[in-house]
Amino acid sequence: MRLCGYSRAFAAALTIVALAACSFSPKPETQGSATSGAGAGTAAASALPADLGGRWRLTAAAGGACFIGLGGAPGALQGTVAPENGCPANFVKSRKWAYERGLLIVRDFKGAELARLSFAGGHFEGKDKTGGSVMLSR
Helix, strand or coil: CHHHHHHHHHHHHHHHHHHHHHHCCCCCCCCCCCCCCCCHHHHHHHCCCCCCCEEEEEEECCCCEEEEEEECCCCCCEEEEEECCCCCHHHHHEEEEEEECCEEEEEECCCCEEEEEEECCCCEEEEECCCCEEEEEC
C-alpha cells in the first residue's frame, strides 16, 4: 500500500517539474543578429537596404571611377572588396566592407576607413576619408 503512495507523490513531483519547465523559456540566440543589444531601433538601422554582393561602380567627385566587387553571403553585414584597376585615390587599397548603423563603410587592407556611404534609392552616396564625395552604383 505504501508503494502506491510513493508513486502518487513521485507523479505529482514529476508534474510540478514538467509544468515549471514549460514556464521557462530560454533566451533566443542573438549573437551576431541584427537585433542583439539595443533593441528594435538597432535592427532597423542595421537592415541591409539592398543585396550588396556583386559588381559596383565607384565614382569619386574629385575625378576617377572604377568597378569594385563586393563579396559576402546574402544578407551579411560585412564582406570583402575586390577593386579593379584604376580606382581613384586610396580605393585601390580597399579590401573590406561593413554595414553598420545604416552606413556602408569601406576599409583598406589595414582596417583603416576609406569611406562612409548611406543608401540613397538604388545607390550609395557618401564621403571618403578626405571629405570628398563618392558614390557606389550598379
